[in-house]
Amino acid sequence: MTRSCNEVVFGPVPSRRLGRSLGINNVFAKYCTYSCIYCQAGKTTNLTIERTTFYEPETLVNATIKALNRAGSVDYVTFVPNGEPTLDVNLGTEIRMLKNAIDTKIAVITNASLLYRSDVRQDLGLADLVSVKVDSSIESVYRILNRPHPKLSLETVLEGIRIFSREFPGALITETMLVRGVNDTVEDATSLLEVLRSIEPSVAYVMLPVRPPLEDWVLPPPADTVEAFLNVLRSGLGKNRVVLLGSLEPPHDVSYPRGNLSKILGHIRSVTRVHPLKLEYAVRLLVTNAGVTEKDALRALLNDPSLEVIHYMGQRFIKSRLVSQR
Ligand code: SF4
Structure with a gap:
């Protein structure tokens, strides 16, 4: 199951967590281990926990190097597909090949559901920064929010994250999406804090659904509810380690290369494959x-x-x- 690498690399885009980031969309839409109610990348049509080959590593790496040469300096090359990046069985090979070819740091944004597997931990261990999703520490809430593959359990997923956090020498950050009426109470925050303390992320990011979600009833919580949630996390992790990402777009990236209408439209098409x-x-x-x-x-x-x-x-x-x- 291999396809060409056209449009697999997108950006660079300004990222609030990663600065100027060149994105790699290394899996096909929409292969994921979850079908989150707030997903911005559309319905999960292939709900799977089987790792597989999507692109030939050489083709993906060459496309990335070419895009990087065109883009100039970026802060990170980031695996951030419209699906789950660790489903790509060649992820470790691709990171290794990129590390040999470029000086730019490598980041992976993952839902962390496969970190219970040692091969996945080994692959992610090669990156400089890994962002893991921890939306809830309560199994029933996890099932409502992330709608995981039936063979996944939250306990196994969290244990995988804990093992990885102890082994990983790079920067580990977490992301938690808050959805009104689903995982936004002080009790949710208190039990999440316990999990975050066992992971010790350098920063815990809290996000709000600000772009069109998969389920149209998904909304961000009211401002006072968000503040109360953040205060619980801040009380345990410290003010500087809890960051709210609640605005729609980061500042406009004036450093993106100029081009004609068709070039910039191409950039917009590739970015909107991953998020609106x-x-x-x-x-x-x-x-x-x-x-x-x-x-x-x-x-x-x-x-x-x-x-x-x-x-x-x-x-x-x-x-x-x-x-x-x-
Ligand atoms: S938000 Fe991420 S983990 Fe959830 S369904 Fe979408 S791509 Fe998968």
Whole structure:
């Protein structure tokens, strides 16, 4: 099951956690071990825990090096696919090959569900930074929120994360998505804190659903609920180790290379395969980086057959239609 590497590398994009990051979309849409209610990458069509081959490592690595040469300096090359990156059985080979070829640090954003496997821990151990998902420490909440493959249990997943945290020499961070009425109480925060203390992340990021989620009833909690949740985590981890990522887009990346309309549109198409972008943000990107008028930018986005407009919390977003077609 191999395909060409076209558009497997996207960005660089400005990331609030990683600075300027070149993204690698190393699995096909939508292979994941979870089907989270808040997922921005569409429905999980292949719910699996079997690791497999997606792209030939040489093709993926060559495409990354080529994109990196074009992009100039970036802070991280990041495996952040629209699915679960550790399902890629060649992940370790790819990281090793990249490390031999480039000086840039490597990050992997994973849902951590396969860290109970020693081969997955070995692969991720090669990265410089790993971000693991810990949305809840309660099995019933985990099942509602992450809708895991039936063979996964939260206890096994958390134990895998704990083992990895003891072995991993790089930077380990966690991410927790807060959903209104699902995992946002002080009791949720208190039991999560216990788990986070056993993992000792350098930073625990708390995120809010600000882009269109898979289930349209998913909403961020009210501000006072978020604050109460954060205060519990801060009380145990310290103020500086708990960071809320609640805004929609990071600052506009003026350093993204300039290009013509079709080049910048190509960039937008590849980014929106992984997550939707606010329509206004994409318009601004075209105006700034392709030098077109606002009217022409809007027309180009709305007339692009590979993009669709979706609405969430009173805002318009664009998303690649290819997310659900591959
Ligand atoms: S949010 Fe991540 S872990 Fe959850 S379904 Fe989407 S890709 Fe998978």
